[in-house]
Amino acid sequence: MSQTVTEFGVHDIRFPTSEQLDGSDAMNPDPDYSAAYVVLRTDDGAEGHGFCFTIGRGNDVLAAAIEALRPYVIGRPAPRTAADLAALHIELTHDSQLRWLGPEKGVMHMAAGAVINAAWDLAARTAGLPVWEFLAAMTPEELVSLVDFRYLTDALTPAEALEILRAAEPGRAERAARLRAEGYPAYTTSPGWLGYSDTKLVTLAEQAVADGFEQIKLKVGGDLDDDVRRMKLARAAVGPDIRIAVDANQRWDVPDAIRWMTALAPHEPHWIEEPTSPDDILGHAAVRAGQPVKVATGEHGANRVLFKQLLQADAVDFVQIDAARVAGVNENLAILLLAAKYGKPVCPHAGGVGLCELVQHLAMFDYVAVSGTWDDRVIEYVDHLHEHFTDPVVIDSGRYVAPDAPGFSARMRPESIAAHRYPEGPVWQARRTTEEVNS
């Protein structure tokens, strides 16, 4: 049976989250969580879904960038194997003309990631496996073939990657079974958004502990006195044994970060996340050296070259991959291998729209077949917008339940897509009508 991609649908989907200040932080006061969404369909009726996550304005620019990739997919055989997925990844990221728009960063690279992830969704569904199991069923050689080693070989060669993967081959089945039985450790950011009141913060922090989470996260970086007060409130609410991470969302220069975290350090934050520019490798290294709190970053890391250097410079304690910012599963596999080589735990960024759904697969695959451990590892969880997905994440006692359904858990409900199309969907039409009435 042939399986040719015959449709390539691109959608600008936005949720009016700024109305509730969900997702507010020191750099992003009023996000409207959005997805530039792509649906591949084949002549035999199979589908693959993928997306970029944005926070509102500019989601149309990403949709235009995804459109620019249409010729690489439409009318061509649907990828099924590691070899197919490796070839698609190289085609999308090595196009010399499109590469000029990055290279390998920003809008064009995120768009490539959306299409690559959609192809993984399609291939895993065709195989009848969730993406984490689809990956974990591949041989070390197949996994190495998925990675673009360009610009990596001074830090990680294909031979070293193969060695890492072969070392983790024994025990894959046992770890997969344990994962299915116990789930993967999660932490929750839901209590800590900067726009929330102290009361809401305390209530949600207590709830997080009651729900079984062993780590929460607070947004910081607006005002130091506020941050100290909120840190104390949170510590009182959760007790001494629950980890409290803090996240500055790129708010500071290096000297500010050191001063601020020196002041917060007595309250024992587990890590400081994104203390400064995500591009500032040397800056992260300086922050790590200049104050006592461990450093985490990566959700805005543009590509594998950035992660390589964060590891080479010993600039981070925790590597935070994001499923939808780099060039999809393939580039995240490169980053997982780099982290394994340098012995740093990967603690994925999630939240937004569908990022929890996607990234759980990568962390679970890392546990089963790359690092072989979940010690010191934890996936971010934010309780927003999961109801819009056909296979939403399931959290049980502070852990992600391993997904069973085939694919990447990336599929948004058709009625959610229809309602939230921007600007023509009924949710946005109703909002404009309300604004007109109120004005």
Added chain:
Amino acid sequence: MSQTVTEFGVHDIRFPTSEQLDGSDAMNPDPDYSAAYVVLRTDDGAEGHGFCFTIGRGNDVLAAAIEALRPYVIGRPAPRTAADLAALHIELTHDSQLRWLGPEKGVMHMAAGAVINAAWDLAARTAGLPVWEFLAAMTPEELVSLVDFRYLTDALTPAEALEILRAAEPGRAERAARLRAEGYPAYTTSPGWLGYSDTKLVTLAEQAVADGFEQIKLKVGGDLDDDVRRMKLARAAVGPDIRIAVDANQRWDVPDAIRWMTALAPHEPHWIEEPTSPDDILGHAAVRAGQPVKVATGEHGANRVLFKQLLQADAVDFVQIDAARVAGVNENLAILLLAAKYGKPVCPHAGGVGLCELVQHLAMFDYVAVSGTWDDRVIEYVDHLHEHFTDPVVIDSGRYVAPDAPGFSARMRPESIAAHRYPEGPVWQARRTTEEVNS
């Protein structure tokens, strides 16, 4: 008299340069030099022009990104002063939602640069000055106010920037007069494109010397034996006293770069440009340490944070700014100040479409008011597509003649814009007809 921006025109302009292999290099075999072009018009008839340079596919994505910035400009007063231009720069680069698409890199950041540069063109025309003189007429305090110091203060504080600019204040008039009399040193890349035959290479290299250039550049990185042969041919053609720079256009991993340049070193290349990923600060430092040839990079440097680290890590000998990749004049001013702080010469990247026209202003301003010297400094010159501009660069005896015309030399001829619109312009319609006839 009011001056409000009432029009914001965006154009996708492409030139079919791939037909001649002009611009071919180790990473870009078939570029169609293109511009995502923006025209601001005011109610009193003034205009400001700006653009991003691309090499073909994806130029439409950049046009969409420029469109996303329309609300920041349309219906608002036209910027005239340093304060206006500082405010516009911050608004365009700090929008929290659009910033998510970078941050400060790739498509969205290049689009911001096009609009900011268009505003500079407009403001300088209103002042009746070329941009280099418009800048050089500002006080040190005004110039400092143009810079976004976020993420820079561990390397350069506003006070240090002010000190650099004050130190260069004496002698501004003398240097401007000398610049007008002598022009600014240039080098030419025209002989060295990878797609050219040996005969064409030698002929053009000889011509470059006859034309008064003291430096040429060859593209390398395709095949080492070819590069050694071409380097020998070029050296024989130009003699021992002409500098020959080489440019790998990001072709290598770090170990490849060291091996290749060790082999080319006996032929005394002046610098190796873009030996590896433009994001790889530590990689450039390793290449610089691992072989004897000086290192140049920057044309794909995403933002001031990248340049800061290249300087902090002592990774480069020459800083290659590009007028249209970062966020316009303002961010390039930050980079000029960083380079001055670290004592590294700035040798701008140019070529493409209109990049020579733009960047000459920045190098000349640097000479007059920042570094105060042109020792070891040289602006790239490529003899392509200048005929499409109303104020094309003028080269005399291997030097850029200081522009006299008000503005940024950024204005493309209306008939060139009309002819090269993509896909509907007559040049592209004719090309499609030819392809149909030949197929």
